[in-house]
Amino acid sequence: MTDEPLERWAARRQGRLRKPGERTAITLGTGPQRAAHVDPDTPRLILEWDGFAWQPLMPVENYAAARRALNPQPDSTPANQAEATGPVMGRNPLAPGTGRHRKPSS
Template sequence: MDDEPLTEWAERRDAKIGRLRAVPVVPGNGPRASHLHPDAPRAIERWNGHTWELYGFAAGLAEAQAVLYPEAGKPAPSGPVPKPLGPGTGKHRKPRAPGPDSGSRTQT
């Protein structure tokens, strides 16, 4: 049996400490998805390594996202935009259209 060493597991677990999440405060056991109740207040929870503990409150989805993703409010750096895909052929890319020089050649 190939078990992961305990030190690697502990490092992976400890890397998640301090992670935040926003949970909508809605009555009952109904849907808790953020897009269903964007104006509902949110409880901001923090992972302490063992359980989620209360960290704060937000008035709605927009305020909760500002707490969870503070870097999203910063302006993007200006400069040249890199090409998302480089040249080449990949599994999901369209094949190149045949050009005038790439016709079939017959040997005689």
Template sequence: MDDDESLSAWAERLDRKIGRLRAVPLVAGDGPRGTHLAPDAPRVIQLWNGHEWEPHGFAADLAEARRVLHPDSGAVPSPEPAPKLGPGTGRHRKPQAGR
């Protein structure tokens, strides 16, 4: 909570997080902390209930966990085509107007 933020605004911000999911790898010891580490390790899907993370499901590996956490990512194609770039090989080419 920031000093400038009201208590009601802070509570609303926290309530928006209720229902969030996360995937935690099942590894021995402290294990890897990054989601990209141990991609073949099984994952526990957890749900934030407003006070703590509770078990919600299970995924066999990182790829399945990503499909559970983000079911519609990649399913919808980009609505607008990529801009056409001008000639040249530089990193800083700008899209051409009217092309």
């Protein structure tokens, strides 16, 4: 078996590591950590990875606020881009079809 060059190994390892600046939210409720949707009104703590450990960043009041902190929306849409008002559909979704998921017509 041949040894892998150190540079290639380091590049593979770096690709697997968490990137500094990555954020996550944990529940500040009592008991073990549970899925976010179970207690949507429980306060959360936003943590940020600094490359070595998770550092507390800020507390937020609930799940919705944590989502906004983790996934901020852009400040504004470009002037030449229209805002989307709803889903755009190419054809009538209730039209009869031939797919396997359709109920056979009798």
